[in-house]
Amino acid sequence: MKRTTNDPSTWFDSAHHRSLGVNARRTTELILALDVPTHAQAMRLVKLLYPKVRIFKVGLQLYTACGPKIVADIRRAGAEVFLDLKFNDIPNTMASAAIEAVKHKAAMFTVHTLSGPEALKEVAKVTKGTGTKALGVTILTSICAHFLKDLKIQRSLSQEVLYLAQMAKRCGLDGVVCSVNEAALLRRKIKGKFIIVTPGIRPDAAACDDQKRAATISQALEAGSDYLVVGRPILDASDPLKAAQNFIRLCRGGFETRPYRRY
Numbered sequence: 001m002k003r004t005t006n007d008p009s010t011w012f013d014s015a016h017h018r019s020l021g022v023n024a025r026r027t028t029e030l031i032l033a034l035d036v037p038t039h040a041q042a043m044r045l046v047k048l049l050y051p052k053v054r055i056f057k058v059g060l061q062l063y064t065a066c067g068p069k070i071v072a073d074i075r076r077a078g079a080e081v082f083l084d085l086k087f088n089d090i091p092n093t094m095a096s097a098a099i100e101a102v103k104h105k106a107a108m109f110t111v112h113t114l115s116g117p118e119a120l121k122e123v124a125k126v127t128k129g130t131g132t133k134a135l136g137v138t139i140l141t142s143i144c145a146h147f148l149k150d151l152k153i154q155r156s157l158s159q160e161v162l163y164l165a166q167m168a169k170r171c172g173l174d175g176v177v178c179s180v181n182e183a184a185l186l187r188r189k190i191k192g193k194f195i196i197v198t199p200g201i202r203p204d205a206a207a208c209d210d211q212k213r214a215a216t217i218s219q220a221l222e223a224g225s226d227y228l229v230v231g232r233p234i235l236d237a238s239d240p241l242k243a244a245q246n247f248i249r250l251c252r253g254g255f256e257t258r259p260y261r262r263y
């Protein structure tokens with residue numbers, strides 16, 4: 001059958017996935033990116049998919065359109081929020097924004113690691129002992145090696161991501177966002193508890209949209225991702241519920257899901 005991006009029944013090769021025998025110790029959970037422009041569209045998706053999907057990502061578009069009300073309403077529906085606003089500012093502003101993210105009871109939120117060690121340490125101080133996890137964005141999955149060269153960054157893309165992730169760990173962040181391409185390297189090099197979130201997941205690696213470092217679910221599981229962020233492959237599917245269920249089935253790979261700590 002011909003593969004298309006929006007017919008979920010054609011997406012997965014589950015026999016191949018099972019044969020990988022990976023992810024035996026780790027469990028991987030789907031986060032749905034609510035990249036939609038209105039409160040109504042976002043809540044329709046939450047109502048359709050929760051509790052099959054337990055964590056919803058509120059990013060720049062939805063937060064700019066709806067403000068903190070959308071975070072409160074998603075939580076009121078019983079789900080968790082990944083607040084992906086990618087803070088990047090001076091240390092005092094970063095710490096102040098982190099305080100607000102904790103007040104919103106976001107399960108996780110993102111900051112740019114390129115905001116530097118001082119800012120990251122301030123953020124970590126704010127989240128320590130709360131139910132909110134701070135994650136550092138390393139190099140966006142829409143960026144390719146070529147772009148780093150243009151910026152005169154000498155390290156390879158994976159070495160740059162590793163460098164930023166190690167800095168995030170040293171500064172006390174709970175984890176990072178990176179592409180699947182670097183996740184296995186980070187797992188090997190960074191010991192102890194460290195959350196790895198990977199966007200750029202595509203059922204068919206050929207259908208990448210603007211993602212330059214895309215990967216399939218099997219590759220993400222094999223690399224040791226904790227959470228897969230998926231937007232368009234579910235949002236644009238002819239049947240988003242079925243699409244999400246397919247993702248979840250493969251994320252579980254026959255193993256139990258990890259109990260997610262509620263705030």
Ligand code: C5P
Nearest residue numbers: 033059140141177199200229230231232
């Ligand atoms: O539609 P798609 O699955 O590509 O959506 C990916 C989501 O993950 C988007 O909401 C995007 O903002 C987010 N993201 C990303 N790359 C990062 C961090 C977040 O694509 N490095």
